[in-house]
Amino acid sequence: MQQFSQVNGIGQVELGGAALPAVRVDLQPGPLNKYGIGLEDIRAALAATNADSPKGYLNQGNQRFQIYTNDQATVAEQYRDLTIAYRNGAAVHLQDVANVSNSVENVNNAGLFNGKRAVLVILHPSPSANVIQTVDEINAMLPRLAAALPPSIHMQVALDRSQSIRGALSDTERTLFIAVLLVVGVVFVFLRSVRSTIIPGIAVPVSIIGTFGPMYLLGFSLDNLSLMALTIATGFVVDDAVVVVENTQRHLEDGMEPLAAALRGSAEVSFTVLSMSLSLIAVFLPILLMPGVMGRLFREFAETLSITILISLAISLTTTPMLCAMFLRHDAEAAKRPSRFKHALESGFNWLERRYETSLTWALRHARLVGLILVCTVGLNIFLFVVVPKGFFPEQDNGLIIGNIQADQSISFALMSKKLTELQTIVQDDPGVATVSGFTGGRSTNSGFLFIQLKPLSVRKVSATAIVARLRKPLAAIAGTQTFMVPAQDLRVGGRQSNAEYQYTLLSDDPAALYAWMPKIVAALKQNKNLLDVNSDLQQGGLETDIVINRTVASAYNITPAEIDNTLYDAYGQRS
Template identity: 60%
Template sequence: MSGEREDRESTQEEGRLSGISAPFIRRPIATTLLVVAIALAGGLAFRLLPVSPLPQVEFPTLHVSANLPGASPETMASAVATPLERQFGRIAGITEMTSSSSLGSTNITLQFDLNRDMNPSDAPIMLLALTSDLVQKPKIYDVASSVLQQKISQVEGVGEIIVGGGALPAVRVEVNPTQLNGYGLSLEDVRTALAASNANRPKGELSSVNRLWSLSTSDQLHKAVEYQPLVIKYRNGAGVRLSDVATVTDSVEDVRSGGLANGKPAVLLIIFRQPGANVIATVDRIRAVLPQLQASISPAIDTQVVMDSTVTIRASVHDVEITLIISILLVILVVFAFLRDARSTFIPSVAVPVSLIGTFGVMYLLGFSIDNLSLMALTVATGFVVDDAIVVVENITRYLEQGMRPVEAALRGAREIGFTVLTISISLVAVFIPILLMGGIVGRLFREFAIVLSVAIGVSMVISLTATPMM
């Protein structure tokens, strides 16, 4: 009878001690696997998260460019910009529309509200300069646009590549109106002669009874010297050649485009990343293929990196990461200084890193990035996440000092403090609700900060109610 009474009392005691943490305390292997799974998921997500200086908070913007060669700014504004603005004004979600007109071109900028998902582009991540003391600049531009631009575009994470600082090779014909009028010709006559002489058409074939010969040759002209003897029309039994009425020179398509790198004429490759791509990993991939790209072009062309946006990003993110590690170590040392027990200090030293690492997994699911604000949120959260572990450990230690068995002390201490830990976590998260409800560019900027901090507190609460009492 005495044994049955003790068993009944033990069963009733365990029933009173059951709570949220009880299943995890009674199943230490499953709880350990849960902690390991959270740490592995966070560690894997950390390697997959994109890296950027700040969260993606730019206003969705769309740039439209229209060209009408030779038109004055007034004509571009009235005949091109105004009709486009009227059509664009019908698009929903536009908050601002601006336009500027210049000689032969109009640029219109459409800015949408923050709820519009358009994957706004970032600033360039890298700038490459191609210089040479032997190769002419048009040839360098041709190499940049036909070889380097194509190969770098195939690198993972690379979005758009703009080739600037020059133009493709071209032949420029500057007609003398006085001489042209003297021969009784017009500009249309010159244009027609140039188009007819540069056409690449089939030439036909020659055949006999047993054989067939195909005629193959190119009518395309590439140099100024090849254009000069072209006959435009015949006047008074003599042919009027292009060199008689115009100056023909080897030049480029756009003579008003230029670039310099370290004081030398250069062709520039402006590289942008894809939306959401890891900027550091993308730049590393580009640098890895640069030796191969240099070997595929003329050795007389020098390729150099003149701008790398990841230098400051790497430095700032590295500083915040070091600060985060130091804060974790300081928290553990403070806990040890007050508890004076190695086992009690070991528990927060596991709970804090796992809580922070597990936050990376939620960040990956939410589409966040590793930036200064998200890392700062984790640094601030270090002081919050350790509170839950300390509260649970202190309450369980109190029962251990009274001589209670470890399992019974863990069950009783976790049951008594579980609601308190839940209340503390909810109250801390509630502090950041106003930040989550903020609108505009500032609210979007700090929303990631508030969510990361709240997620870290939530993961800490889960660890404190499961793994902490089990340990």
């Protein structure tokens, strides 16, 4: 754990199905009663066994000796001969009244990986961590850690959340590359000149690459939002370059020299390009000023897009005119003898122009009908806006399902461990599941967690939501437990983990009213057929044994409530 916590980007390391090593002392009531030794006597003796205080030093001639003693007991062998009391002149040792063994602090822990006993090491990234870089550092250190472990212990990666991030970034990068190619291709089709196409082909990548500098200064990273902004900006930044190129080409066709045409052409459209860029930025201004979670979420998107447009503006008024002066030429003879390709494009454009002229003439002759169609279209849009399902974000399928197991509050740890094994077996038998890891115990004995890694989508053929629906019925057949499974989402809003995608937090100044209304609300929500896995984290149904202290009698024997509590904890708890 210590080596994992030292990796840059790791915020928390959590263990599932394990506890810290310790010496375990299981007391035997029979021998204790025989020797007349109380539980508090044992606890006091154990507490006095270890000490950690200065012992001083000795000076002998020119040397100084630091004094150390064996006042620290760390293994079971050192505790077994500990003298607890004396009876009939003989010492009573700890091993006479208890079983002493090397164990762990809490034995109520169980972890499984694909049905085998395991200890789960769960790594949580820090808020500002580069997840991919952090995962790469962890993968690099795993062989070294595995070599230091005994041969009987095997280390295996159960879940890797960076795979979905890598896949999403790869898809977005591919989309960005295709978008640049399509934009350059469309420009070539309409300009019908290789020289004219080279200029936007240079301006677009330079504008995108130039955005990386301000992104770095603002602390942004290449994530889905920033890459989406760059992809959308591809269609915006090409407009500025095309406007300058077309105006410069027009002056070249009028007989001007390339340098003069570039200077005059860019000067004429400079205000137009400026107004276009500022208008585009103004469209995204509401996103920049949006408050709350949505504002924080989309601010990086809006700022990246705005920066790209501003850089494109600067390039279109500086670099693009320079490129026009270097590359653009007007060949009058070639214009008179166009190639077959250019002739085919020109014929196609002429045909489109004639069709547009025909349709425009018809629309102007039937103005009332066109107006009626416009009104109906607007009305249809309003109707569709009302009836189309709405949500915050679409559900993501990143190949990971999180399962939360809730059992009866009175369940024992032994039975809960058995239930975990049964549930994991059912999940593992599903054809779409690759690996299953889970654990129970620790802070709560009636709950557990499952981490389900799915096979690639090309293999399983169905979504994570469909697998959850498929597993819901067989998991519900396990009596005494409820298993709530949700596809893991990279984007989570809310400070608490829940058993479903949506949660409501109820607050009240009156705990009695809160406890009374919570079951009623849950029961009412379960009546809605559109809702699944309705549950509550309110747990007040556990079994308990109440011990009533007779304070008068206890006082007569000089026994305080604190001593009674300590004795009960010694007998039935796991004191550490």
